[in-house]
Amino acid sequence: MKLTVDGTVHDIDVAEDMPLLWVLRDLLGKTGVKYGCGIAQCGACTVHIDGEAVRSCQVPAQDVWGAVTTIHGLGTPESPHPVQQAWIETQVAQCGYCQSGQIMQAAALLSEMPDPSDEEIDDALSGNLCRCGTYPRIRAAVRVAAAKLKNA
Numbered sequence: 847m848k849l850t851v852d853g854t855v856h857d858i859d860v861a862e863d864m865p866l867l868w869v870l871r872d873l874l875g876k877t878g879v880k881y882g883c884g885i886a887q888c889g890a891c892t893v894h895i896d897g898e899a900v901r902s903c904q905v906p907a908q909d910v911w912g913a914v915t916t917i918h919g920l921g922t923p924e925s926p927h928p929v930q931q932a933w934i935e936t937q938v939a940q941c942g943y944c945q946s947g948q949i950m951q952a953a954a955l956l957s958e959m960p961d962p963s964d965e966e967i968d969d970a971l972s973g974n975l976c977r978c979g980t981y982p983r984i985r986a987a988v989r990v991a992a993a994k995l996k997n998a
């Protein structure tokens with residue numbers, strides 16, 4: 847099967863039920879996509895499929911319906927996405943484990959809702975768990991990113 851990931855088309859041959867998460871991490875080396883729970887409860891594995899935030903641990907690779915974007919393809923170190931810039935400026939990360947999922951969820955939120963309230967940010971990110979408790983900085987970073995996108 848063919849899978850487009852971060853702008854590159856890959857020809858992969860995997861078992862029908864292999865979750866997208868393992869294709870990304872084990873076959874394509876996209877280790878910025880994290881494994882937290884494996885049961886859609888933590889959000890660490892969040893990627894975009896055609897811009898929509900999805901839990902890659904729950905999507906069989908065979909069922910992927912569009913182009914996949916991971917944290918590696920959202921932006922680059924030379925040209926970070928505004929959400930990634932905001933995360934750096936706000937120094938959100940603590941251990942960092944949950945953060946790529948948080949960033950992917952935040953980027954999907956802002957593409958649908960450019961100026962979310964605190965409640966809307968909390969709602970959209972409530973499925974992304976952070977054991978370090980960085981939620982106040984996540985909220986602040988989403989507001990910084992919203993301002994950047996507005997002025998872009």
Ligand code: FES
Nearest residue numbers: 882883884889903
């Ligand atoms: S690893 Fe996918 S939601 Fe936790």
Ligand code: FES
Nearest residue numbers: 941942976977978
């Ligand atoms: S920064 Fe450690 S789990 Fe979120």
